[in-house]
Amino acid sequence: MADLKPGVQHLYLRDEELRQGIELLFYAYRDFTAEPDAILAKLSMGRAHHRVIYFVGRYPGIRVGELLAILRVTKQSLSRVLSQLIREGYVTHRPGPTDRRERRLELTPAGQELERKLTENQRARVAAAYRAAGAAAVEGYKRVMLGLINEADRARFVGATAPARPR
Amino acid sequence: MADLKPGVQHLYLRDEELRQGIELLFYAYRDFTAEPDAILAKLSMGRAHHRVIYFVGRYPGIRVGELLAILRVTKQSLSRVLSQLIREGYVTHRPGPTDRRERRLELTPAGQELERKLTENQRARVAAAYRAAGAAAVEGYKRVMLGLINEADRARFVGATAPARPR
DNA sequence: AGATTTACGTCAGGTTTGTTGACTTATATG
């Protein structure tokens, strides 16, 4: 057999390695969202509702604009989903404490209940993966994931226990 | 200050830890898809087209049914996207070598070109994250991601260099 | 006080991506 040129060999491994990294993300995200999607479908909601419920639960008192920045959707898209959630009693809003133009969003008890139900699954999935992979692997996972995320949003993840509220 | 009950403290950390794991996935996926989406938009295509192009490029000669299983969409959804890609000259098909009912899909040169252009960005992103995080972290990333993926699809990732073709 | 900016909502019209269900065609296989 002819020897492979080292350069070519190297390139091949590198490409394969990178593709694997891409695909891991694709499959993980696909499987990660499948079960909550199924629950939501029964309530005539979609993934967009989950995202809103999740982040309102995560940052109680979050403003609409902050939510827009996190989700990277238009006002219109968010509006449709958010007003449905408010109408159906999962989310409430009140004026901001100093700036009364703001809407500070919070989950109602029903919203908290739904959030728990939806995220339960994902939490369990992450817990199982963390447990199976071990603490060192979890460190590595975080480091790589942080590198994939745009620099602007990495700040949210500094400090293990302080949820960095977006500004 | 009152001491926190250890149990409560533990639960809090655990919940925070898991939420962080969930959010890493959300933000990474969001940022990962943003740039290809922008390129696709100029060609009047969407993310679905990218997925098809990506996996046809990944598994040349893949059958339609295999693609359906990977993407987890209905025949109808795939059909619309796939026939557009064929019509516009990015993908070709030929009958299977032994079973002539099959359509074995492949990228045309134009398809390969587009695939490269679209995935280039994601490859660069993964490469940068891998480089910044280090080899050990990459190992951990893979282990955790594999744990997040449904068992059925983990087999694709055995062996670093053999792309396990779906059956 | 008036002008400007900001936070948020809304109206109108459009696309993509996804769905279900029923039917067709060609080929393989028991």
Next chain:
DNA sequence: CATATAAGTCAACAAACCTGACGTAAATCT
């Protein structure tokens, strides 16, 4: 020959996005 499989297609529909323009209330600047 009967049945099963791979794939395509038709019709009708819904979810979740988008753009662009306009409106309202409140804060802030000059």
